[in-house]
Amino acid sequence: xxxxxxxxxxxxxxxxxxxxxxxxxxxxxxxxxxxxxxxxxxxxxxxxxxxxxxxxxxxxxxxxxxxxxxxxxxxxxxxxxxxxxxxxxxxxxxxxxxxxxxxxxxxxxxxxxxxxxxxxxxxxxxxxxxxxxxxxxxxxxxxxxxxxxxxxxxxxxxxxxxxxxxxxxxxxxxxxxxxxxxxxxxxxxxxxxxxxxxxxxxxxxxxxxxxxxxxxxxxxxxxxxxxxxxx
Numbered sequence: 549x550x551x552x553x554x555x556x557x558x559x560x561x562x563x564x565x566x567x568x569x570x571x572x573x574x575x576x577x578x579x580x581x582x583x584x585x586x587x588x589x590x591x592x593x594x595x596x597x598x599x600x601x602x603x604x605x606x607x608x609x610x611x612x613x614x615x616x617x618x619x620x621x622x623x624x625x626x627x628x629x630x631x632x633x634x635x636x637x638x639x640x641x642x643x644x645x646x647x648x649x650x651x652x653x654x655x656x657x658x659x660x661x662x663x664x665x666x667x668x669x670x671x672x673x674x675x676x677x678x679x680x681x682x683x684x685x686x687x688x689x690x691x692x693x694x695x696x697x698x699x700x701x702x703x704x705x706x707x708x709x710x711x712x713x714x715x716x717x718x719x720x721x722x723x724x725x726x727x728x729x730x731x732x733x734x735x736x737x738x739x740x741x742x743x744x745x746x747x748x749x750x751x752x753x754x755x756x757x758x759x760x761x762x763x764x765x766x767x768x769x770x771x772x773x774x775x776x777x778x779x
Contacts, residue, residue, distance in 0.1 A: 563609040566692040577744030579607040585750025586723050602726045611688040617779045620760050621684050624664035630751035631709040631766040634659045636693050640741030649729035650701050658772040659690035691772035709766035719752025
């Protein structure tokens, strides 16, 4: 911000994600999420897994947290885990061609889209937005990012989540209905993407509830891991 401008309240702290093995951090601008992007998850949620156009929702940048603890949120008794590949953009634009989409990617990580399923379900019934179920505090714990220059652009490989040492979610990136380049291209038709944007790319089947005291471990094989406690 230009030094000549003064603010009536302190500026909010920027959201900065660590980069594995680096001193520098990745500044977050927006957070986009892809809904029902694995066929088996679409089926378990009661939807047709055919390749209909993707749909998107958003979380807030400060929902992304680097923490070993997930505080169970208020006003809910049914909070679900959803493990996802995280994509971080180094560039953007509008109407990005699929063939150029991966040029926009800085790196990857793993994250969990925690969802207040009961509040989301009520909102769906009433035809209301999902923010109360999706965009609450601490709802998107993420790993450190790993640059694509190190891991390439993964389009296959295991994605999984364990709860208290027991397998809960397991899938493969190859099972995504809309692949990362297509997600970026489709998003860029609706929004002007920019450096600092984060995309959560959907979750495989096996989503389920968490409780206080649970130990959660998850990973995208060959990319990143994440472990936390539900408190």
